[in-house]
Amino acid sequence: MNTSIIHEKITLPDFSDCTDRIIMHGDSMKPTYNGGDMLFLKLWNEPFIEYGRCFLIVTKKGNRMLKRIRKGSDNLHFLCESDNPFFDPFEILISDISEIYVVVGNISKKAM
16 A cells, blocks of 8 residues: 655645734634634734734733734723633733734635
8 A cells, every 4th residue: 555645735825925824723713713724824014903803912921812803991902802702802901912913814624
């Protein structure tokens, strides 16, 4: 039996401007994103936030969270929301954020 695997380069034109990709873990963003989904990200360098979009937030302490960002209670905070209603929204100090990546898209793996 031949068990060799042929490796081919896959080109995804819709994600060509993405800076990073991650594999989703957890279920806080279900049903939009599921565990095992590959998320394509782009470093957000704009001076504004598009409220309602999904972002990967990286804190100065190295914590990472995938959330929808909404306007916070004041200009110092963002409100972070999950798509899964089981998870409560919370606020984060904008000054505690080191990087933000916008989710450009995802690929879901349904079977091996």
